[in-house]
Amino acid sequence: MTRQEATPTHRTPLNKDRVLRAAVALADATGIDALSMRRLAQELDVVPMALYKHVANKEELLDGMVDTVVGEIDPLTAGPDWQSAVRGRILSARRVLLRHPWAARVIESRTGPTPAVLAYLDSMAGSFRDGGLSADLTHHVMHAMGSRLLGFSQELFDTSGPSGPPGPELAARYPHIAELAATAAHDGSSPVGGGCDDQFEFEFALDLLLDGFESLRCQGWTSARKA
Amino acid sequence: MTRQEATPTHRTPLNKDRVLRAAVALADATGIDALSMRRLAQELDVVPMALYKHVANKEELLDGMVDTVVGEIDPLTAGPDWQSAVRGRILSARRVLLRHPWAARVIESRTGPTPAVLAYLDSMAGSFRDGGLSADLTHHVMHAMGSRLLGFSQELFDTSGPSGPPGPELAARYPHIAELAATAAHDGSSPVGGGCDDQFEFEFALDLLLDGFESLRCQGWTSARKA
DNA sequence: CTTGACGAGTGTACGCCGTACACCTATGCT
DNA sequence: AGCATAGGTGTACGGCGTACACTCGTCAAG
DSSP, X not given: OOOOSSSTTSOOXXXXXXXXXXXXXXXXXXXXXXXXXXXXXXXXXXOGGGGGGTOSSHHHHHHHHHHHHHTXXXXXXXXXXXXXXXXXXXXXXXXHHHHSTTHHHHHHHOSSOOHHHHHHHHHHHHHHHHTTOOHHHHHHHHHHHGGGGGTOOOOSSOTTOOOOOOOHHHHHHSHHHHHHHHHHGGGSOOTTSTTOOHHHHHHHHHHHHHHHHHHHHHTTOOOOOOO | OOOOSSSTTSOOOOOHXXXXXXXXXXXXXXXXXXXXXXXXXXXTTSOGGGGGXXXXXXXXXXXXXXXXXXXXXXXXXXXXXXXXHHHHHHHHHHHHHHHSXXXXXXXXXXXXXXXXXXXXXXXXXXXXXHTTOXXXXXXXXXXXXXXXXXXXXXXXSOTXXXXXXXXXXXXXXXXXXXXXXXXXXXXXXXXXXXXXXXXXXXXXXXHHHHHHHHHHHHTTOOOOOOX
16 A cells, blocks of 8 residues: 555645735735644644745745746727727726725735736836836936835825714814715715725826826927936 | 932833833934843833833834824925925925934834824824815825825835846846946936935926826816716 | 655754733822 | 822733655656
8 A cells, every 4th residue: 555646644845926926815814914834724724844945035935926927917908099098908907906906005015026017017117208208208207106006006095994973073073075075975984084985086187187198299208307 | 218219220211202212312323123021121111011111012112213203294384385384295295204214114004193293194184184185185185195194105115125237147137227337327326226325216206296287287187987 | 666856744942022910119199 | 198190011812934854646767
């Protein structure tokens, strides 16, 4: 009985890809805070230290997770103009980020770009250049877009908090915020932006920026700063 | 010898304010990752658990730190038009955030707004309203500004990384990024945005947005979405 | 067939973290 | 004088990331 082909003592062996995908799934299911090396190992029926044969440390695990989700963004699709091409890709990125709510915060926490992110940003820069923006303008435009390039704006505060009714004393202390909440409440909302149509807000800012870029391009904008 | 007035066995007693200010100082000096309850207690010559008489837990400590730095933002100053008033206040916020580099990430990590942040946002909303923007437009405008309202855009990646020379193979793989880096390199830069003039990039996006808002206001913009 | 290198998974252990809980002690009011 | 209270202490627990030494199955070379 040296062979144990029938007995399931042999699990399919680990590899970096399985580790990363399990990590993404675990973060999707239980939130990024609950993702520890120990919990992840447990999920893979393995002892914690086994993970370290496939990722150097937790930072590298997080980097890999970022690359995994960035890899889910749709490739470029041609559009009638540069703006709609960029717009479509960014909205695809947004859909990906909405599938993985933890990803935005993890991306922000990385200190350096990972290969998949670099590739994505590179192709984005290419879209701007192809659209006729100068290298100079493209540079500033990429900065101006910031994390919106990756499909999210940091919402400043959790838009779906359990914040109850505004309360009159709060309205007295923060009258303008109360007013905004009231206008948004027409389609179901809570005090500081809860219940807003996030998708609308995202596209509002995105289009404002894209329109601004196009207008700068038309007028041959160039940065006025000199050496 | 029941009195020990001469002996310095009595340290000036702790209070929430001293704790918060020590925490801010420690984070400024050693970075947010090095800020632990134990290190902070040590800094205050106190046993770790003593801190919990003044803050409920670490989350509340971080909330208090956020309020402390937000409180450093200059109050509103009147300007010739609403845009310069808003612009000035935001640039003040930016200066504060640059003094406390850890603050942006901590603010992003809070799940709900703290009182000082609410007060700040409220007065910002008031500036937009006073400038003639409708409550509706003000709402979307606040969202569009996102964290820029508080003086920072998430730079997507550390702009001052130790990333060495671009390297030709990197330029081959990411040609557009290399091109942007090259144009930025005219005033000292590194590959992915390192060495850029962050202040310029920030104001570029800020002004683009403010100009867009003003133009929407002039044309009496109203959100097209209906019930 | 033996051997030995090697890659994958294991087990133990260390030092850090946040914090619950019981305790002490000086202060100040009744 | 008695006592409640607020502020600081000490101990302890469970969780974290991970260094380090190990075992064991596989497979190529001799």
